Amino acid sequence: MLSIMPTTQAVVRTDAGLAAELRVGVMRLRRRLAGERHPDNDLSLGQMAVLGLLLRRGDLTIGELARLERVQPPSMTRTVTCLEELGNVTRRPHETDGRVVVVALTEHGREVVLADRKRRDAWLAVQLTHLTAEERDALRRAAPILDRLSQAD
Structure with a gap:
């Protein structure tokens, strides 16, 4: 046939x-x-993405966070407010422009994101052991390309 x-x-x-x-x-x-997220983690994927950005890039303004996450500033303000209420981030006025808010990761927020990453990375590392050396090499080459694609406009 x-x-x-x-x-x-x-x-x-x-x-x-x-x-x-x-x-x-x-x-x-x-x-x-x-x-595979940590069972004690009730944060949304969007909230975790904000914590991850702050961990990787350091303190950021609400506008920068909104741009990087491709959401509107009012949405990011709501996300940051929730994260602040849970003790994951703090806010402070910008040093030179009092109209701008800078968001910083707290130690608690850092622990949350690192525990979550550790658990998911461990799961993925185990799955990688089931691949051939050639497949893992292909993924090593593909990882930066996938990251670049994720940041494209």
């Missing part, structure tokens, strides 16, 4: 096919990693 549907390998050879396969694979991995 002749198949009308092209094979997955044939589809992935096209840019559109590669885009579809990447979308599905990345979405499934994201869901799987989200399921």
Whole structure:
């Protein structure tokens, strides 16, 4: 019987096919990693993303956080307010512009994000052991490219 549907390998050879396969694979991995979050962590993925940004980049303004997370400043203000109420961040006025608020990670917030990352990284490290050396090398090469894609406009 002749198949009308092209094979997955044939589809992935096209840019559109590669885009579809990447979308599905990345979405499934994201869901799987989200399921591996620390059981005591009730923060949303958006809130965790803000904590992660503050850990990586240091203190940021609400506007910078909103731009980096691609949300509107009022939405980011609500997220930061919730994180502040939970003791994960603090706010202070900008040193030269009192109209601007700077957000800083607290020690508690740092512990939350590091514990969450440790758990998910451990799960992923175990999964990587099931891959061949060539597959792991391919992922090492792909990781910076995926990161660059995630930051594209």
